[in-house]
Every structure is written in structure tokens, then in C-alpha cells.
Amino acid sequence: MPEIARFYGIIIRMFLIDREHPPRHIHIKYGEHEAVMNLVSLDLIEGRLPNKCFTLVREWAELHQTELIDIWDTQKFHPVEPLE
Numbered sequence: 224m225p226e227i228a229r230f231y232g233i234i235i236r237m238f239l240i241d242r243e244h245p246p247r248h249i250h251i252k253y254g255e256h257e258a259v260m261n262l263v264s265l266d267l268i269e270g271r272l273p274n275k276c277f278t279l280v281r282e283w284a285e286l287h288q289t290e291l292i293d294i295w296d297t298q299k300f301h302p303v304e305p306l307e
Contacts, residue, residue: 224250227294230305231279237291240298247295251280260284262291279306 227249228235234252247262251272258270258277265284272280283306284291290303 225300226302227291227300228283228303228305230283230307231276233276233280235280235283235303237294237300240295247292249284249291251276262288262295282306 224236224238226234226236232253236250236252237248238250246268248259248268249262251258251260251270253272253276256270256272256276258267258272260266260280261268262284265281265288267277286306287303294300294303
């Protein structure tokens, strides 16, 4: 699963589409916490994250939403600018 961003101890990954399922989403790992975020609604659809972590990931995903959806649709994986 390609890692597309890492910031503040948060790792963001996206699976190859042939191993995945709709809706478009990213996988988030923060310490022992793991979750999946829908790229359209930016809601968690699986797992849990601490509130601060969720807020940071959602802010990052809002900034890069179009790019993230494009990565999902084209499967052209590349690093996405981290949140600073």
C-alpha cells in the first residue's frame, strides 16, 4: 500500500484499486489507531482516531481533496504535501 503522506506521526496510505472497494478512501495510521476516511465526505467510515488527529487529517484532506481523488481514479501514486 503506497504511503502518500506523513506528518505529526500520522501515516496516510492508499491501496491499489484492484485490491480495494468503493467508496474512494484513504487509510490512516496514528500510533495504535487506524481508520479509513471517505475522500468525498471526509468522514471516517471505519476505525477511530483521537479528536486532534482526526482534525489534522481532515484539514489536510480538505486541502488536497481534488488531488487525492485524482490519485484514486488514475492510480498514479505520488507523495502529497504534508500538513505543516
